């Protein structure tokens with residue numbers, strides 16, 4: 556009987572995710588081996604600091620502080636890049652791909668910045684780049700877009716892609732507590748990083764939106780070209796105002812494509828969603844993504860978007876695909892096309908100008924509490940063609956100030972941006988207005 560093929564796996568980065576992969580792969584290795592008909596060997600891992608205490612135990616010879624040595628080791632077939640960031644991680648990924656290896660990555664920041672280069676390097680050297688864990692953690696969303704929904708084009712994808720922000724928003728609403736207090740709590744519980752900015756300012760969600768837009772539309776959008784707004788200016792009062800209007804507030808990524816004009820818009824912003832909407836009900840650290848396909852209709856995905864176990868689950872799913880790629884030439888040919896290509900390669904795809912991105916808006920501003928203020932504001936808005944749909948007014952500290960909350964009828968991003976700059980110049984507007992978008996999604 557011939558010996559089964561031995562597939563050697565190297566893990567660069569043995570932190571939260573790396574240790575999860577090592578732990579779960581060790582646990583289910585025998586089962587996977589019999590299913591795949593190969594031997595799997597956890598060959599080597601790299602860390603920055605060897606002295607750190609880790610929950611997984613490795614033979615000393617398997618641990619190195621040189622991730623490039625793992626990436627280029629001729630005995631290693633699959634390299635998991637679980638370091639994070641865009642510097643060492645990029646070097647490691649490019650080096651492994653240049654050796655023709657399969658690289659499995661959870662690194663959305665790296666993909667959104669250097670995706671085109673990574674895929675091109677994989678293509679040129681016959682390697683493969685797999686990245687299920689980079690978006691929505693344990694939810695197999697990338698597989699759904701690429702495989703399950705391959706017959707579809709995607710006019711609209713939107714959802715909650717950052718568990719930290721969803722946790723903060725949920726707690727602010729439930730506890731009627733301000734953002735800084737809940738952020739502090741989230742840090743203590745390990746739900747927010749020491750430097751929270753990437754999450755709360757919307758950039759982590761933007762990186763994931765870039766990956767999804769590439770998969771769905773074959774275009775790399777730069778986060779700097781997108782509307783990216785975070786949750787740091789939202790107050791408990793905004794939740795009360797939203798509830799009075801029948802809405803909840805969620806940080807959403809929205810990827811919308813008009814197939815007639817070819818225009819694509821990719822954006823991230825806090826959004827008012829009708830309270831009855833299923834995504835509005837997804838609370839805590841969970842992610843939720845709605846995918847509208849032109850053939851399948853709307854499908855919805857809810858689950859843990861991060862954390863050691865959920866992310867390890869996605870990495871191991873890619874490892875199994877990587878084994879299939881290495882094991883079977885015929886399947887390798889089919890999957891290779893899938894792994895290095897978007898779900899829907901679209902040549903004619905350009906970014907929608909702000910005037911073409913339409914929607915309704917929520918504006919909250921602190922104004923001086925005196926006669927004629929509403930008329931001045933209404934005139935400033937009308938000057939840009941933005942009309943008011945509803946008004947909520949309440950007295951506010953300091954004395955002499957009032958909180959004014961307006962919703963608008965349909966307008967567009969160009970008109971609302973011009974309105975905001977007009978409002979900022981009015982003496983009666985005491986601080987920068989807060990703008991939230993209203994999500995008119997049917998499902």
Ligand SMILES: NC(=O)c1ccc[n+]([C@@H]2O[C@H](COP(=O)([O-])OP(=O)(O)OC[C@H]3O[C@@H](n4cnc5c(N)ncnc54)[C@H](OP(=O)(O)O)[C@@H]3O)[C@@H](O)[C@H]2O)c1
Pocket residue numbers: 567568569570571572573601602603604605607620622636637638639640643661662663664688689692860861862863866
């Ligand atoms: N954590 C999650 O829930 C989650 C979810 C989805 C995706 N991801 C992504 O998964 C990746 C890993 O995240 P993580 O949370 O596991 O990170 P982490 O806990 O900080 O682990 C990073 C690992 O990389 C090593 N490392 C860091 N900088 C290095 C350098 N300059 N040279 C060599 N090794 C270095 C660290 O070594 P030491 O251990 O010695 O410090 C550590 O083992 C990131 O791309 C992240 O965005 C994470």
